[in-house]
Amino acid sequence: xxxKTNKDLFLFILxxxxxxxxxxxxxxxxxxxLPPFSVVNKSKxxxxxFYQSLNKLNYPxxxxxxxxxxxxxxxxxxxxxxxxxNINDQEVKQWVEKGGVLVYxxxxxxxxxxxxxxxxxxxxxxxxxxxxxxxxxxxxxxMTNKTLLKDTTNTYDLIKEIDNYSYDKLYFNESYLxxxxxxxxxxxxxxxxxxxxxxxxxxxxxxxxxYKGKQFGKAMxxxxxxxxxxxxxxxxxxxxYRQAKCWDLMVxxxxxxxxxxxxxxxxxxxxxxEKEKIPSLNQAKSVFEFMKKRKNKIKVKEYIHVVTMIEHLxxxxxxxxxxxxxxxxxxxxxx
Numbered sequence: 001x002x003x004k005t006n007k008d009l010f011l012f013i014l015x016x017x018x019x020x021x022x023x024x025x026x027x028x029x030x031x032x033x034l035p036p037f038s039v040v041n042k043s044k045x046x047x048x049x050f051y052q053s054l055n056k057l058n059y060p061x062x063x064x065x066x067x068x069x070x071x072x073x074x075x076x077x078x079x080x081x082x083x084x085x086n087i088n089d090q091e092v093k094q095w096v097e098k099g100g101v102l103v104y105x106x107x108x109x110x111x112x113x114x115x116x117x118x119x120x121x122x123x124x125x126x127x128x129x130x131x132x133x134x135x136x137x138x139x140x141x142x143m144t145n146k147t148l149l150k151d152t153t154n155t156y157d158l159i160k161e162i163d164n165y166s167y168d169k170l171y172f173n174e175s176y177l178x179x180x181x182x183x184x185x186x187x188x189x190x191x192x193x194x195x196x197x198x199x200x201x202x203x204x205x206x207x208x209x210x211y212k213g214k215q216f217g218k219a220m221x222x223x224x225x226x227x228x229x230x231x232x233x234x235x236x237x238x239x240x241y242r243q244a245k246c247w248d249l250m251v252x253x254x255x256x257x258x259x260x261x262x263x264x265x266x267x268x269x270x271x272x273x274e275k276e277k278i279p280s281l282n283q284a285k286s287v288f289e290f291m292k293k294r295k296n297k298i299k300v301k302e303y304i305h306v307v308t309m310i311e312h313l314x315x316x317x318x319x320x321x322x323x324x325x326x327x328x329x330x331x332x333x334x335x
Contacts, residue, residue: 037080037105037140039063039172044146047080050155051172053148060168065175068092073100073133075169076162080105081140083176088114097131101165103158105140113137123157136161247303248294254310255291261317279316283309 036045040063054061068077069091077100079085086092087104093115096102104113116128116135124142128135141147142154162170262269270288273281290306 035082035177037082037144038174038177042145044144046145047143047172049145049148050143054159054170059170061170061172064171064173065178066173067175068095068100068102068173071095071100071171071173072168073098074167075171076101076103076165076167077171077173078103078105079173080177081107083179085176087112087135093130096133096135099132101134101136101162101167103136103138103162105138105143107140122161124154125157125161127161134165247298247300251291251303251306251310254307255287258287258310258314258317261314278320280313284313287313 034041034043034046037047039047039051042048051061051063064071068079068085071077073095079102092102096116113128113135116130118126119129120127124139126137128137136158138158139154142158148155259269262272270284273284278284287306287309290302
């Protein structure tokens, strides 16, 4: 048993790291399935490093899934490529015109902005004006995780340009990025880091059931069912009578069970009791007289007192029967 336990424990320790590796691999694969240029994407095409760096530098950054027209104009909206965003949409034009600052991220610097006036170009960043607002056009590749590992110059220029404006929040607006995706389930909406925690919990549960299934340690002994009481039916019936307040039936039930210990007529058990000099003769006489000459109106206390005496007499008979059997057994062994 001990060798088997040690073997199972060794397998248990070996399997856990394997499960952890698989869960990490699955999590990484799922991250790669996220759309590129998203702040929740930690792969080489994600914006997670850019977003987290701004956050650590105490910029008022936040990710949002609200469409641009539902956002206030005192904010900077950074919109990555992908989805159904249209820079020339009438509602987008109105939002910029009212004073909004739009950071328009495209695969390459775009020439498709038809209504705004190009006012400047700072390196690889183009600036446009329309009404009270501004449009900052930058290449999407500047802020990806893989680019930031090699070069941060273009990203630094973009941040300096954003700093030229007054705003309350810098939003990474991903409503359009995810708009073309199919309807997501609750599982799809859970962030990757929480999915990873769920995987670990599942691994622990699997290990726990494996542990229990293999019965690590000492096997638990199986105890047989406790032997039922000889007079279980008597007590059950008496309990029902008591609840129904049928005191006379309860006493009869106990008395009939008591008479089973005697052979002969019902009226002769007291004579046998006197002849054999069995203890508690006075109580035996009280029970005999009560059952033979029952009054019409008997108090509950009297019924309970009689039942108590019958129980006492029954115990005496049981004890006497046990002593008789021991004597008989000893006699048989001697012979």
